[in-house]
Amino acid sequence: MNIARCKGARDMFPQDMRGFRKVEAAFRSSCYLWGYEEIRTPTLEYLHLFTSAGTLSPEMLSRVYSFLDWDGWSGERVVLRPDGTIPSARLYVESLSDMPVARLCYVENVFSFEGTGQESREQWQCGAELIGGSDPGGDAELIMLALEILQNMGIKSIDVKISHVGLFKTLLQELGLDEEEQSKRLKEILTGDVNLLGKIKGESQEVKRFLKLLLEVQGKSLGYLENLKSVLPQGLSKIRSSIDDMAQIAHLLDGIGQEYRVDFASGEGFEYYTGMVFQFYYSGQLMGKGGRYDELIPLVGGGNIPASGFALLMDNVQSVIDTDEPYDPETILLTCKTGKIEELKGSFAVASMLREKGHIVTLDCGCSSEVGGRWMVTLEEVRKEIIVSLRDNRNGKEESGLSPSKLLQEIEDSK
Amino acid sequence: MTLKLALPKGWLQSNTAAFLEKAGFGYADYHEKSRSYRPKSDRFKDLFTKVFHEKDLAIQVAIGNYDLAICGFDWIQELLVKYHGDAIVRVRDLGYGRRNLYVGTSRFSDLRSVEDVKSHTGTIRIVSEYPNLAEAFALKLRLRRFKVLPVWGATDAYPPEHADLAVVSASSPDDLIEKNLIPIAKLLAGNAWLIANRASLEQKDLSSMLELFYKTDPGRGSEAELSISEIEPEEEFESSVFEDGVVTLALADGHQQSHTSKFMKTAGLRIKGYRQPPPTRRPRLLFDGAQVKVIRPQDMPLQVANGNFDLAITGRDWLSDQMYQFPSSPVEELIDLGFGRVRIVAVVHNDLPVENTNDLRHLLISGQIPVLRIATEYTNIADKYARDNHLSPYKVIPSWGATEAFLPEDADVLIENTETGATLAKNKLKIIETIMESTGCLIGNSNSLADPDKKERIDTLVGTFKKGLTSD
Numbered sequence: 001m002n003i004a005r006c007k008g009a010r011d012m013f014p015q016d017m018r019g020f021r022k023v024e025a026a027f028r029s030s031c032y033l034w035g036y037e038e039i040r041t042p043t044l045e046y047l048h049l050f051t052s053a054g055t056l057s058p059e060m061l062s063r064v065y066s067f068l069d070w071d072g073w074s075g076e077r078v079v080l081r082p083d084g085t086i087p088s089a090r091l092y093v094e095s096l097s098d099m100p101v102a103r104l105c106y107v108e109n110v111f112s113f114e115g116t117g118q119e120s121r122e123q124w125q126c127g128a129e130l131i132g133g134s135d136p137g138g139d140a141e142l143i144m145l146a147l148e149i150l151q152n153m154g155i156k157s158i159d160v161k162i163s164h165v166g167l168f169k170t171l172l173q174e175l176g177l178d179e180e181e182q183s184k185r186l187k188e189i190l191t192g193d194v195n196l197l198g199k200i201k202g203e204s205q206e207v208k209r210f211l212k213l214l215l216e217v218q219g220k221s222l223g224y225l226e227n228l229k230s231v232l233p234q235g236l237s238k239i240r241s242s243i244d245d246m247a248q249i250a251h252l253l254d255g256i257g258q259e260y261r262v263d264f265a266s267g268e269g270f271e272y273y274t275g276m277v278f279q280f281y282y283s284g285q286l287m288g289k290g291g292r293y294d295e296l297i298p299l300v301g302g303g304n305i306p307a308s309g310f311a312l313l314m315d316n317v318q319s320v321i322d323t324d325e326p327y328d329p330e331t332i333l334l335t336c337k338t339g340k341i342e343e344l345k346g347s348f349a350v351a352s353m354l355r356e357k358g359h360i361v362t363l364d365c366g367c368s369s370e371v372g373g374r375w376m377v378t379l380e381e382v383r384k385e386i387i388v389s390l391r392d393n394r395n396g397k398e399e400s401g402l403s404p405s406k407l408l409q410e411i412e413d414s415k
Numbered sequence: 416m417t418l419k420l421a422l423p424k425g426w427l428q429s430n431t432a433a434f435l436e437k438a439g440f441g442y443a444d445y446h447e448k449s450r451s452y453r454p455k456s457d458r459f460k461d462l463f464t465k466v467f468h469e470k471d472l473a474i475q476v477a478i479g480n481y482d483l484a485i486c487g488f489d490w491i492q493e494l495l496v497k498y499h500g501d502a503i504v505r506v507r508d509l510g511y512g513r514r515n516l517y518v519g520t521s522r523f524s525d526l527r528s529v530e531d532v533k534s535h536t537g538t539i540r541i542v543s544e545y546p547n548l549a550e551a552f553a554l555k556l557r558l559r560r561f562k563v564l565p566v567w568g569a570t571d572a573y574p575p576e577h578a579d580l581a582v583v584s585a586s587s588p589d590d591l592i593e594k595n596l597i598p599i600a601k602l603l604a605g606n607a608w609l610i611a612n613r614a615s616l617e618q619k620d621l622s623s624m625l626e627l628f629y630k631t632d633p634g635r636g637s638e639a640e641l642s643i644s645e646i647e648p649e650e651e652f653e654s655s656v657f658e659d660g661v662v663t664l665a666l667a668d669g670h671q672q673s674h675t676s677k678f679m680k681t682a683g684l685r686i687k688g689y690r691q692p693p694p695t696r697r698p699r700l701l702f703d704g705a706q707v708k709v710i711r712p713q714d715m716p717l718q719v720a721n722g723n724f725d726l727a728i729t730g731r732d733w734l735s736d737q738m739y740q741f742p743s744s745p746v747e748e749l750i751d752l753g754f755g756r757v758r759i760v761a762v763v764h765n766d767l768p769v770e771n772t773n774d775l776r777h778l779l780i781s782g783q784i785p786v787l788r789i790a791t792e793y794t795n796i797a798d799k800y801a802r803d804n805h806l807s808p809y810k811v812i813p814s815w816g817a818t819e820a821f822l823p824e825d826a827d828v829l830i831e832n833t834e835t836g837a838t839l840a841k842n843k844l845k846i847i848e849t850i851m852e853s854t855g856c857l858i859g860n861s862n863s864l865a866d867p868d869k870k871e872r873i874d875t876l877v878g879t880f881k882k883g884l885t886s887d
Contacts, residue, residue, distance in 0.1 A: 003808075052559045061554050062499070073720040073741040075540070114502055321885035 008114055008121035018327060019318040020124070025105050027312065028127040030149045034141075035354035036105040036128055041087035043109075044069070047077040049257075054299050055086055057187070057271045063113040065121075082112035084127040085272065085293065085309055086300070092131050093302035107314075119316070129309035131297065136245040138308050139276045139292055140252050146280055146288055146310050147258065151373035153321050157369060159281040160260040162249060165291065166275040168266075174236050175207070206233045219262035222250045245276055272296045279311070282320055288312035330415065331373030335364035337380035346379050346386040353404055359411065375411060416459050418621060420867040421484035423469045424455070424817055427607055428562050430511045431485050438627040451575060452820035452842075458485065459624065465824070473610065477502040480825050483624065485509065485533040488605025489516055499546035504611045507628050512607035514584045515749040516548060517646075519596030521575030522654045529556070529600050529645045532580065534671065538562055542570050542578035547742075548824035552602055564721075567815075569668060571596055572696035576657045577708075577723035594696075598646045618807060662872045665719070665727035667712040668693050674754040674855055675852075682883025684876075703877075704872045720744035725873060726862035728752065732759050732832060732853035737750060739795035741790060747863035750880055752855040754885040757832040759796060762839055762847040764823035772804045774847045775828065781805060790814050791828035797830040802849055817842060864882050 005011060006153035012020065015315040028038065050056045056064075065080040072078070072111060081087055088104055096102050104130045115123050130138045142161065151156055168189050172182040202326050210233050219225060225247045229240060246262060253260045277291030290310025334351050336343035351361040361375075378393045388407055392414055399410060422445060423431055429447035436442070443456030445466065456462045467475060472486040473494040479502070491595065495503065499741035520526045532539060538560040543549040564573070570581045571594035571715040580599075583590055588598040609628050615621065618778040654856045657663060662860075666675055679686060688698035693709045710718065715727035716737030737744055761772060769775045774848050778784045791797040801809040814821065818829050819842045832853065833839055836846060853864040856882055864871050 048560045051554060051561070052557060056555055057559075062551075068740075069741045071738070071741060071745045073717055073746075075564050075721065077563075 008119070010120040010122065011193065015327070016318070019321060020162070022321065023126065023312070023314055023317050026152045027105070027107065027149050030145060030152060031105040031128060034145050035104070036103040036145075037092060039088065039104050040108065041081065041084075041091055041106070042080045043081055045087055045090070046079055047079045049090055050082060050301055051071065052077065054295055055272055056083060059165055060112070060271075065111050065113065067095065076106050081108065082110055083089075084108050084125055084311055085112055085129060086296065088127070088129045088309070089131070089293075089296045089300050089302070089307070092129075093297060093300050096131075097302055097305075100133070101130070108181060108261055120171075124314040125311040126317075127309060127311040127315060128290075129307060131307040132305055133308065134306050136201045136248045136276060139245070140249055143249065143253070143278055144256075144292055146290070146312065149312065150280060150282070150287060153317065155196070155282050155287065155317070155320060157257075157282065158287070160253065160258060160259060161263045161275050161279045161281065162246055162273060163262070164242045164246055165273045165277055166207065167246075168240050169274070170239045171236065174238055184225070184337055188206050200245050214264055220253060220259070222247060224262055225250055242275070249278075272299075275308070280312075285316055285320065286313060287317050287320070309354035312317065329360050329373070331360040332375045332377055332411065333362050333364060333373060334377045334379070337378055339411060340381050342381045343379045343386065346381075346388075350377065350379065350388065350407070351403060354408065354411070355409060357412075374410065375414075378406065417463050418459070418483070418619065420462055420464045420465060421481040421486075422489070422625070423472060423485055424466050424873060425469050425609075427469060427485070427487060427512045428466075431607065433510060434485075434509060438630060440627065443629045443879050447759040449749070452817065455715050463544075463623070463824075464873050465820060466525060466817065467820065468816040470813065471817075474812075475825065476610050476612050479614060480611050481612065481719075482619060483609060483611050485607055486610055487512060487514060487771065488608055489514055489548075491610060491762060492603055492605070493545045493547050496551045499803075502613050504616055505608050505615050506611050506625070507609040508605075509607045509609060509628070513573055514544065514586060515601055516582060516603040516604065517586050517588060517596075517598045518552065518600040518602060518643075518726075519571070519574070519581045519583055519591045519594075520579065520596050522595065522597055523575040523841070524579060525600065527578055527597065528841070530641060531879060532556060532558070532599070534580075538720065539580060540564060540578045541580045541582060542566055542573040545582055545584075548602060548698045551747060551880060552582060552643065564717075568712040569595075569710040569712050569714070570712050573723075574611060576663075577718065596801045600646055601644045602642070616745060650667055657706050660868055660871050661725065663724045663875065664700065664705055664707045665710050665724040666707055666713050666728075666878070667715070667728060668709050668714065669756055669818075671712050671728075671730070671855065672709075678728075678752055678754055678808055678855070678880075678883050680849065682879050682881075684879055684883075685859045702876065705876060716744070717747055719858055720746040722860055723863065724860070725869060726857060726876065728855060728857055730755060731856050732757070732796070732851070734856065734858055735853075736793045736795045738785075739799045746858055747861055747864075748856045749859045749877055751886065752857060752880070753884065755855045757834050758831050758846075759793065759830065759850045759853055760824070760836075760839075761800060761850060762819075762829040762831050762844045762846055762848045763827065763831075764824035765843045765845050766823060767827070769847060772800075772806070776804060776806055784827055787828060788826040789828045789830060790818050790821035791830035792816065792818060793830050793832075796850060800830060 019226045050061060060082065064082040066077045084106060087104065092102055109122050109124050111122050128142060130142055133141065147158060167187060172185055178183065210231055211220050212229065213231065225243050229243055231242060251259065272293040273291040274294045275292030280287040280291040282359055288310055290308065292308040294306040297303065299308055330353060334347045336347055351363060354361045374393055376393060378389045380387045387400065388402045389398065390402055390407055390410055391398045402410065430444045439458060442454045444451040445454035452466050454464050454466065456464060469487055470490055472484045473491045475481045476484045477494060490506065492730055526535060528534050533556050539558055540562050541549045541553060542564040544566060546563045549563045558802060570583045574581050574596065581596055583591065591598045668687060668691060676689055685701040686698050688695045689709065697708050698708050698709060712729040713733050715729035718724050718736045720729050720737065731748065763769055769778060779787055787806050788798045789801060789809055790812040792814055794811050797811045812826055818831055819839065822829060822844055839846065864873060
């Protein structure tokens with residue numbers, strides 16, 4: 001009987017895991033150096049953590065894995081974590097809220113149903129959250145950190161897109177739309193359908209011209225943002241501060257020679273974003289995204305604490321970094337000639353000595369087909385003495401009667 | 416090629432029969448009072464037809480057991496709102512069997528409108544036979560904290576003490592008012608529909624049947640999406656609500672009612688208005704400090720566990736089903752009342768060459784059955800039976816009734832209750848294992864039993880029930 005894996009589930013093979021660990025290591029080492037401390041939240045959370053307005057959108061909620069727990073007779077549902085940021089906010093509010101600024105990072109999986117079963121329903125992400133960091137300095141730190149991590153992995157030509165959810169929220173208010181209309185339009189914008197904003201009726205020519213400039217032009221410099229400010233219609237003055245936030249980030253990116261695009265149509269994301277949002281692309285593929293979520297901490301029961309964060313999408317990152325480099329570590333296979341217990345004892349001792357020096361040693365567990373890696377070490381008991389011999393598979397050279405220290409020296413000399 | 420059509424049992428049955436008659440399907444044994452599970456069409460000799468409980472129809476089409484089905488709009492949406500797959504295609508609104516889905520609240524509730532519900536800060540408890548639609552409603556309103564209480568029926572009995580809102584089906588808001596609920600919103604409205612399995616529609620020639628369906632007038636259309644239209648409350652009601660600190664007892668409706676009623680009489684407990692069908696969900700128990708509601712026995716263990724009721728009279732079968740799912744439930748059996756004795760059995764079709772569970776396992780090991788399909792109303796008992804007996808691989812197909820119709824085409828085994836085995840034998844089914852025996856029992860909430868305010872009254876009530884046993 002063939003027992004297949006679950007539909008929509010994925011196995012990760014040794015080669016995948018090497019890529020995974022590479023991304024994880026680059027992420028962790030940068031995060032530590034920037035003062036971010038690692039956390040891990042549970043895979044199971046209560047559903048209600050994600051149901052409030054301003055957390056997950058109804059569309060995302062309709063795809064969460066939710067069920068009744070073993071003690072679910074009370075009707076309380078639990079979910080497989082559908083998002084990394086909201087549980088981090090919960091953790092902060094529950095246990096770390098006495099920290100004025102919390103820099104947290106995590107490598108976690110998130111689950112979301114995908115209908116065809118062709119895509120994995122489990123995604124891994126590397127997330128960093130800066131809770132307590134104010135606007136726009138916090139956003140700048142996160143963008144720079146994400147860029148450093150990607151660059152450390154060899155991903156050099158990164159395309160940064162910045163947008164501002166807060167700008168749209170203010171804009172919709174300023175246009176005098178009623179609450180329902182505002183939320184409908186914002187949803188369209190957040191799912192990338194910004195053009196609809198241009199069709200809002202009853203606005204003056206001045207406002208229309210401004211919207212056209214905002215939505216149809218992708219700025220590539222600080223100048224674009226300055227242009228926007230200079231043509232800002234009188235009635236929309238409140239969005240000036242959002243543009244100023246973006247200008248500071250643009251200034252910073254200019255300073256390090258990082259190219260970027262101010263693309264207001266790239267606002268797609270989660271419902272909890274309130275301000276600046278950013279995305280990192282490489283060759284047209286999304287590597288990661290993040291943004292400011294100042295209302296989330298209060299929403300999960302904490303104080304009025306601003307926060308922002310980003311997540312790198314591990315699958316996408318892994319797919320572009322070089323993991324195809326040949327993996328051929330120089331391993332040592334240890335075998336016992338006759339299989340006597342004294343040989344076995346000796347083989348564990350020799351293996352342990354070699355491993356202490358950083359060598360990869362495998363023991364022949366009776367698998368006669370195992371041919372070994374670079375070296376083959378054979379132990380044989382002859383008249384109550386263990387004779388050690390070494391064969392270098394690369395050149396066929398063999399030596400016998402080696403002491404442990406001589407064995408080590410031979411191996412290290414031939415490397 | 417045999418085509419397969421699934422038809423509803425229950426309230427849609429007579430209208431569906433009339434429709435099929437008019438359309439010319441020629442079913443002699445599918446009508447208002449027919450009990451056949453496999454009616455035959457005179458017109459389509461190759462058509463295999465089966466009759467299911469209305470809640471089971473959409474699932475049967477979605478999993479591809481049936482090409483076509485006639486199904487109430489509410490149950491189609493209940494499935495689709497949670498499982499968005501595209502396996503079901505809504506083919507034709509049949510213009511009859513209109514039903515609406517309302518959200519109702521109690522007159523004693525502070526929640527008098529959708530706006531009140533949205534701005535409520537505590538947990539909103541929503542009781543419904545439609546748990547998926549109830550959840551979709553809560554998510555659509557972005558309720559911060561809510562709990563959905565899925566029930567088998569008697570939804571109107573729960574508010575206000577045991578639920579804040581009820582999502583119920585009715586033909587008009589007046590039906591809710593009759594049941595002491597204030598309708599605050601309408602979620603869905605729809606007729607019976609012809610639905611098709613997508614793959615069947617893409618690959619099989621169903622045209623001769625579809626033509627007959629298309630000859631009829633479609634009637635009023637259905638509202639395809641869940642949309643919340645608010646209803647202004649206006650009616651006032653007469654009803655009573657449980658007093659604070661009262662000991663709450665749940666009694667069953669349905670066929671267990673007569674057993675329970677008789678037992679209570681023997682025990683000397685007088686109760687007014689407890690009959691079948693129930694004239695009220697709140698009969699009056701002549702016992703100081705205790706009040707009664709009438710709900711479905713299937714729902715009682717959960718409702719006692721969650722503290723909605725202190726005591727209930729249900730069957731051990733339903734208590735076991737609950738305990739297998741939620742082993743830490745604070746609910747316990749207090750007295751075996753001895754009535755309504757049934758066996759919970761594993762059943763197969765006579766043609767299946769097995770005499771016991773061991774034989775069944777061998778069929779699986781040898782690959783003669785690739786995946787064991789177990790149809791049942793007792794999903795957790797079935798799950799445990801399959802696990803304990805290593806019947807791997809298996810799937811449990813939840814059913815809402817008429818389960819014996821599933822064999823042999825749509826399931827391999829049933830986990831079913833039986834009194835004498837006669838109905839099973841009539842359907843050419845045989846028992847391969849008795850899993851448990853079940854009788855009516857008094858169950859109680861463990862926390863209530865330890866509650867000093869209630870303990871004395873509960874002990875007295877339990878003592879009175881015990882008298883019923885000795886004088887029997």
